[in-house]
Amino acid sequence: MFPKWFTEWNSKNPTNIYGPAIVVGAAGSAVFAAALLVSFGQPFATDSMQTGPRGTGMHVAKYVTDINTPDPTIEDYYTDEPYIPEEGEELAGDIYENVQVLGDLTDANFNRLMNAMTQWVAPDEGCAYCHSGADEGIYADDDLYTKVVARNMIQMTQSINENWVGHVQANQEVGVNCYTCHRGEAVPSEVWFRIDPVNENAQGWSANQNRATTLSQFTSLPSDALYQYLIEYETIGVHDLESRVAGSIAEGEVASIQQTERTYSFMNYFSNSLGVNCVFCHNSRAFYDPGQVTPQWATASLGISMAQEINADWILPIKDVLPDHRLGPLYADAPKAACKTCHKGYQKPMGGLNVIADWPELATTGTPVYE
Incomplete structure (x- = not known):
């Protein structure tokens, strides 16, 4: 029944019970593991999405379990079909006091959106x-800062859906509404504040890096990338591949190694925000060549410009309205938005769910179209 080598070993070691126990245990464990794999499948199986030509390594790999597990916040999303207005219906701006936005909605649709x-x-x-x-x-008073902010955010949402179609509707009708960022929370997760310098014992570039922070994605890369690129509009760029190039680093004609590190910090934030890797947008053998990027690169570039506008035109101006406990710990700055504020680690926010289908009031700055 047993192999010859085992019989010989057993005859020479009649009192050694540990060896056979280990062999039997290992064999039994292997059989048990094999049975689990056959019954339930490979728990660490991966699937990949090809983003570029074959042979270039351009694919985004993910665990199958993650692919099959949708964003859990989708289950809590509330929606309600609009009422088709009838001619002559009284409008919210005529019914209620101090309606500064959405006043052109009918009473039913106005209250539907408020709910x-x-x-x-x-x-x-x-x-x-x-x-x-x-x-x-009593709803007319503006004594709460939250009402003033909400009014501003409604206008921001309308502007995004109307003016940034190339990003929020790049592949299909999706759009954004309040839930895209808030997900049932008064303050959206993944907002950010300026925190640099992060090393008070250093000056210059050294003061902004080599500290694991949320803004550096817990790496040693610079923690000021979001602030410099999304607020200060610094040019995103990396150093040239040639050893000697014409131009001055001091004059900003070419990027320095430090600016390259800041760019990598920003790109790392990008990847984690969408749950993808570098080749989602870039050809990994030619990061520097804009002629070899993927279509997603254009969508992402629009996203950067959109985030810059959101912060500059809609969020930073409301700083004086916010109470102290809503401001940043170091600079008392307003909470700002970036990629992860909407995406939450997913390639498409809420799995690409169309969140403006039932809310034409938020799809345009003009008169909503009901179909």
């Missing part, structure tokens, strides 16, 4: 989160 915003942003607090007199049926 949705409550579910998207403050489901626990309810209407009183923005309206101090909600319990008494």
